[in-house]
Amino acid sequence: MPAGSDHRLGVALVSASTVVFGFAGVLTKAIDADPLTVTCWRGLIGGLLMTAYVLWRRRGIGGESLRLGWPGWLLAVLGTIASIAFIAAFKNTYVANVVVIYATVPFVVALLAWLIIGEAFRRETAIAAAACLVGVAIMVRSGLGGGHVQGDLLALVMTLTFALYAVLVRRFRDAPVVWAGAVSGLLGFIPAWFVSDPLNVPVTDWPVLATFGCTFALAVILWTEGARRIPAAEAGLLGTMEVPFGILFAWLFLGEAPPAASLTGGAIVLGAVVAHSWRDWATSRKGISGIVQKESENV
Numbered sequence: 001m002p003a004g005s006d007h008r009l010g011v012a013l014v015s016a017s018t019v020v021f022g023f024a025g026v027l028t029k030a031i032d033a034d035p036l037t038v039t040c041w042r043g044l045i046g047g048l049l050m051t052a053y054v055l056w057r058r059r060g061i062g063g064e065s066l067r068l069g070w071p072g073w074l075l076a077v078l079g080t081i082a083s084i085a086f087i088a089a090f091k092n093t094y095v096a097n098v099v100v101i102y103a104t105v106p107f108v109v110a111l112l113a114w115l116i117i118g119e120a121f122r123r124e125t126a127i128a129a130a131a132c133l134v135g136v137a138i139m140v141r142s143g144l145g146g147g148h149v150q151g152d153l154l155a156l157v158m159t160l161t162f163a164l165y166a167v168l169v170r171r172f173r174d175a176p177v178v179w180a181g182a183v184s185g186l187l188g189f190i191p192a193w194f195v196s197d198p199l200n201v202p203v204t205d206w207p208v209l210a211t212f213g214c215t216f217a218l219a220v221i222l223w224t225e226g227a228r229r230i231p232a233a234e235a236g237l238l239g240t241m242e243v244p245f246g247i248l249f250a251w252l253f254l255g256e257a258p259p260a261a262s263l264t265g266g267a268i269v270l271g272a273v274v275a276h277s278w279r280d281w282a283t284s285r286k287g288i289s290g291i292v293q294k295e296s297e298n299v
Helices: 001-020 024-029 037-058 069-091 095-102 105-116 123-146 147-170 176-186 188-195 203-227 232-239 242-254 260-298
Strands: none
Touching: 001 203, 001 232, 024 069, 024 095, 024 203, 024 242, 037 069, 037 188, 037 203, 069 095, 069 147, 069 176, 095 123, 095 147, 095 188, 095 242, 095 260, 105 123, 105 147, 105 260, 123 147, 123 260, 176 188, 176 203, 176 232, 203 232, 232 260, 242 260
């Protein structure tokens, strides 16, 4: 496939993944079951589909290994914890709050990468992270009087856990990430089986649970296939589209209109994320253009 076509395909796949991810809040709140039960069936269905995808990719040479090792198991356990907190957060606060708090992941990743693996923490990233902290503080403070603080804190736990997951993916570059994600989904069945009753699900919830599992797997696969075709900065910029999609779908399908504090804090966070991602994308484009120009001059 020509480079231009491959890039366009990557943009399309990552963009599509943000739309699919945007339905997570709606699907969670459309299910009456408790968070552990939702995590269990979403993970089981999604995990089986991702397992099928991994096995399909292994048809040729260079497919992903099925040997997790301790790094892969660590990633799988962290993924399970993040998923439980993710679902529980949606159950206990506004969809807008969860998706906006989750949008701060790139900055938390940058901070943890600096602390754990010694990656440079740029001044621009620190400024954007500080702005995000202000926005999240506004949202969480509003939840103190509205009964949503538990959900906001769960969203923070989910964000920190997923950020640690992302840093460890960089640290353990040879770990089979997609396979670890599939195992992570399957592991969610264990706590649900011992703490709740995953078989006691209303009949009306089963179609939504199945849909949730399918969209979970689809979003991960779309992102995986798309992100490897485009620069990381561009993938990060496109990923911010998940925030407006999540809020839009919650308004359209649930009639959920977040309070002014959530919108204010969300606007601050989204503005910081987009500005930072745009700067990174512009810098990477400039670097690529410079390389191409030098190569043309040498010819």
